[in-house]
Amino acid sequence: MAPGIGLPEAVRRVLPALGPEPVWLVGGSVRDALLGRPTTDFDFAVRGDGVALGRRLANVLGADYFDLDPTRRTGRVLLTLEAGRRATFDFASLRGADILQDLAGRDFTLNAMALPLVPSGEVGALIDPLGGAADLRRRELRACSPSAIADDPIRAVRSVRLAVDLECRIEDETLRQVRQARPLLEQVSPERVRDELFRLLDMPKASAAIRLLAELDLSGALVPELEALRGLEQPPPHAFDGLEHSLATASHLADLIALLTGRAGTAEARHLAEAEALTALAAHRSRGIEYVDFAPSFGRPRRALLLWASLLHDAGKPATRVVTEGGVRFLGHETVGSRLAVEASRRLRLSTVEQAEVELTVLHHMRPEWLESEPDLTRRAVYRFFRAVESVGPSVVLLSLADLLARYVPPIPIDVWRRRLGVARRLLRAWFEEREEVVSPTPLLTGEDVMRSLGLPSGPEVGRILDLLREAQAAGDVTSRQEAEAFVRSAAGAR
Template sequence: MKRAPADTPDPEDNLSAYAGRWVARVGGRVVAHGGTPEEARRAAQAARYKERVEVSFVLPSHLTLPPLVDAVRGALPPDQPLYLVGGALRDALQGRLTHDLDFVVPQGGRRAARRVADALKAAFYPLDDERDIGRVVVTRADGGRDVLDFAAFRGPDLEADLRGRDFTVNALAMDLRSGEIFDPLGGAADLREKRLRACSPSALREDPVRVLRAVRHAAALNLHILPETRQAIRDAAPLLTRVSPERVRDEFFRILESPRPATSLRALDLLDALPHFLPELTEIKNVEQPPPHVSDVWRHTLRVLDHLEGLLALLSPHYDEEMAADLFNGLLVMRLGRYRRQLAEHLATALTPDRSRRALLFLAALYHDVAKPTSKTLDEDGRLRFWGHDKKGAEIASRRARALRLSNEEIAYLKTVIRHHMRVHFLTNRLYRKGKHPSRRAVYRFFRHAAEAGVDIVLLSLADLRATYEHTLSQDHWAACLDVSRTLLENWWERPQEVVSPPPLLNGRDLIEALDLSPGPLVGELLDAVREAQAMGEVSTREEALAFSRRYLSERAGK
């Protein structure tokens, strides 16, 4: 592999035009350039074959390495070879900071990681004994985490390591002792030209989870997947069934966590990858839906993801005001913008470490109509219906979640969101068609079944409504859904003790002693009835709760 000292742009040579590429110079002047050092050298030698050629990489003027790089460099002995590789360098070349850093050393990856962890007073995890990989997790003052992975060379030297990676944009390295850049496959040029190219014809078959990584990189970095790499993805996709569910899950959730999950899902569909890890989704293709739906179930599902991305962006703490210029977006911001902070905190929480609620919400959106193919019926008027698709869909989604090794909490969350995703639509229709706002009882029962997942159901329902009607959605119908959504969120965040979860006035022992009851299901039924009466504002003291309980028993006995 050709080596060259990294160059900073030189105004005299106008090197800024070559940022991210290799240049060949003769006598200090640029005579050729290329995507790899070999390309630049060959081009220069063809034109100036008798003169000595110097090849160097032109770093972008905005290149900024993450602050932790200096700390890592200082934590290891000065004579320890140390290279920053992969995504961290790729992002630095694009002027983006990352909190995930990959380092390689000739040998002793775990040993280097432990030494850095000790120096930084951070957590150390041995990831892979066979491949000599260790991880350091640094907790920042803001509560965030930086993840530093250290690995030994995969192969006899650095070039072999880089050539054995997944995509050329990740086959980059910087020597953190000398500043030299290593780019044997032209990854910097591919990055600059917005190309995604596999490092070798066998790269995807060697590790099929790279199929998912390819579409994630393409969507996140706005890269065009080259034809030969697209074919390699199709060829490797069936091998996903041989990959451990945990690895598939982790890479898939990185897609769901990304800013553009809908784009990645479309790409996975076009590349024939979905049947090999989300097979249920193939069944919803070409399943037609009656009006008011404007598309079949699969296209509707993708549009739900699109609209969900859009409304989450509009309701984020840092949103683009120009996005709200659209009438429907403006109404969304006006009615629900007050909850930006609460929504951001809610979506950032994790039921399981490393998998956010936001990602789970997109998974719920992806599966919310998955049972429609098996729920199709015709009513007396010959109209197509999908009765019970919410309940059946919850079960199908939970089976897929188990197959992906999600936690019990995550599975329960998915079931709740999908099982109850029609409830906001029912409340909206009552307001839009009959002018009836959600009652306190309706709000209480909604959150009694959904709990904190009710917030996610609201967000999914807004996206679902937009995707159902698209351009045919009326302003009044959208406003009704926003009003219902605001009522639910207002009660959840601003009036929880009044309606959502009133503090108990009685316990089971109180009822047993005061009403001469025996322990059993009736006591629980009474407690539920009392709490609902509290939510409706009918009782507010212990005495009123006991009086209500006596009336409830009397009416129950008279039925």
Template sequence: MTLTPQTPRRPLIWHDCVQHLQKIVPADQEVYIVGGAVRDAFLHLPLHDLDLATPGDGRPLARMIANQCGGDYYSLDPERGIGRALISWNDTRLSVDVAQFRGPDLLSDLVHRDFTVNAMAVQLTGDLQQVIDPLGGLNDLQARLLRQCHPNSIADDPVRALRAIRTSVSHHLLIEPVTRQSLKDQAHGLQDASIERVRDEFFHILNSPKPAAALAALQHLGLLRYIIPEAENMQGVEQSAPHVFDLWKHTLAAVEALDTIQHLCQSSVSPDLTANLQFGMIVSTIHAVREPLREHLSHEWPNGRTHHALLNLAALLHDVGKPATRSVSDEGKLRFWRHEQVGERIALERAAALRLSNDEIARLTTIIRNHMRPHWLNADSPITARSIYRFWRDTGAAGVDVCLLAMADYLATSGVTLETRAWVGYLANIQILLERYYLHRDKAVPGAALLNGQQLLEYFRLEPGPLIGELLENLREAQAVGDISNTQEALEWVQRFLNNNHSNS
């Protein structure tokens, strides 16, 4: 192994921020760009985060970078000398972590990293085209291989197994055989790892370019059982028509479809996707509400977890209740009665185990509890105002997610057997639901009733109790569907309701 710099066969493309840091860091200071930033510069990929390594405490340099760039500074780990500068660059938020060497020198630092493609360094204050590559990371990148740095890389930190899957899928790298065996052998170590670290790496996977492929790899290598144990029960569970896949394959297809649908909402539409009949029709369906959908999907949960990842988790868990509810009818058809309710309880337990926030758990369980409702609408007849009102009353903002998941679920159910006429009718209902929510919200989302509780008590001489809540809810629904529009009509409506339903009140 050597620390002699080499010039790669292709130039490294560096972010403007790196060029700026090169100017503000003292030329005589020994500072190296390490980790994924070097890999991505070689692959000509965008910079997301920047890791720097230095012989001494990295916190003073991190503080200086934050000050010079008008950013924020955080001391991450005083014992290991790690500091972070959060800076804004061309409307992009970048994280610059500066750490003391993991060992006495740069070689020791690189050797003790996870994978060879992440164990390269470039001197920040030197020639940015000269790469220090003691473990052959450049050769592995060119050969499209992911290789552990040393035999104990995964055993030393089992969470690296999850990072291996994400790196492999995101960068189209084949995990070489010895490393693949290490992932299998050390999978059990995930049960003793910090649940927060496991969760965060898992969410990175759910947010990666190919989450369905990553989930399939996690399951194949025996890793997923330590994150989502219930996924084991989903393997090989057969489903009746119109399903064309077994439960696990259907689930992966739903994740893939939902991930694609989210990208359709969030970014410029690929010509390949618009040419695809299934997804091209979705583009037309969401056209009028694409901007609010993009804003909805850009929401960020605690610790930077993306809504995109949470929705992909919902797709992974949407049918998790099926194995426990499987039954066979007299006609021999497989049924999964109330699987969405059982799935909601399982998702609640799993989300709590992953230590998601209460708001994330509420959103996830609401999606799963209601994911069948768009399927129950009749695609051959117009959706009623009452159905629209009740859908949004019960789901709130999560109803948007339910609509997106429902489209993915429908595609994952039909596969290549998708009937265009049925798909058109299904999307028409989804379009009505979304446009009513975003463009005519007063008719979709419960508002204040024309009468309040005190008025009901006094005018109709009622006693406080559940009846008041029942009346207010029914009043709101009557308003939303257009049965009443003013106070007098509301009073008459309540009187009729009481006469018909509570004649003894």
């Protein structure tokens, strides 16, 4: 075995089924093994047919299989491990005459290493023709060739993710390639842009990655709607133009999600506002993790989808900008922005479920601010908020907090922050702790009960009365079946 490399147990499980053809563990799998980082995603290069080997392996192990890229003869095997964890094995035919040519055509040197594997469990010496191990020790991200990024421009986005994840410095020549790749990103398929961008947004250090994307001027190429916000003047208390504000909102939101999920703690809270947010969010950590980890479809978690929505939350401002005696205003920008956010999500081939989440989040991101004017945030007001925003309620609350933070050069005025945080505390408590009572109470009467009691036929009037009953229950005005029966009689008479 190569010195310093511990072969993951998941890989050892597949070795006996590999067969006689030469196979190498390659790419990030080797890099993570050198770092001692756990992973469940493994890449293999095969001298023979990657698709055929993947299918045979799946049959032997009783695992799931599908063609990942038939044109490049790449197949994927999904194997269930202990405790229900899933390991992903991708088998690709060599790209080139041999393993050295294959590695030379990869993206970065720290991904251009290979370990030869044989069924007996033996592991050959590390193959590292480009000095990837040394670059990894130096924490330097270096392209494999002068044309590595131009050959596949999505690697520019990947460089940001790897630099932040591995805490690497992007080497100067590679940095030049990254900057030059900006106009080339238009050539990349929407699906590949989506997948690389969402992997970045799903990182524990997504905040730093978003900031680096902006520093390298890649944000606008990935999200053209952001370019329209460049230089867009905003009224006080906004300290930044539309573009910088949107990027700052996404960065602050990533920090808040990290505070909610425990990926960041007191030591990472950069100022008093974040420290107070940590106290508010930590109360809902277990349910909060479940909420942001939920994947509406295709395995893309809500936390990444929420950051995507945050980048687009003010996309409607350029089209709604008006200048009045009171200054610049953006009336209805959230409505226009929600439509643009759907268009952007459709462009990246997000699912219809994901598009709907993004639309609702952008459409309602101003609602928590409007609730600040309520002298007392009643149960009825809380119920109406969630009736409007549906399942994205916590997303809207978190985005609202980040949106407010991004208006100011830190520190935010603490009285301004505490007003919004107070609204957020109440709404999050309702969602995570009082859902059955305040957010979505089950009516004490059914539709049939209402029809029988009032002599009504089935129709919209029954639905209207049930909606009123549900709101009255949420407000605490109706607490028993007897009160519910009296309420529906009164509601029918008040029509």
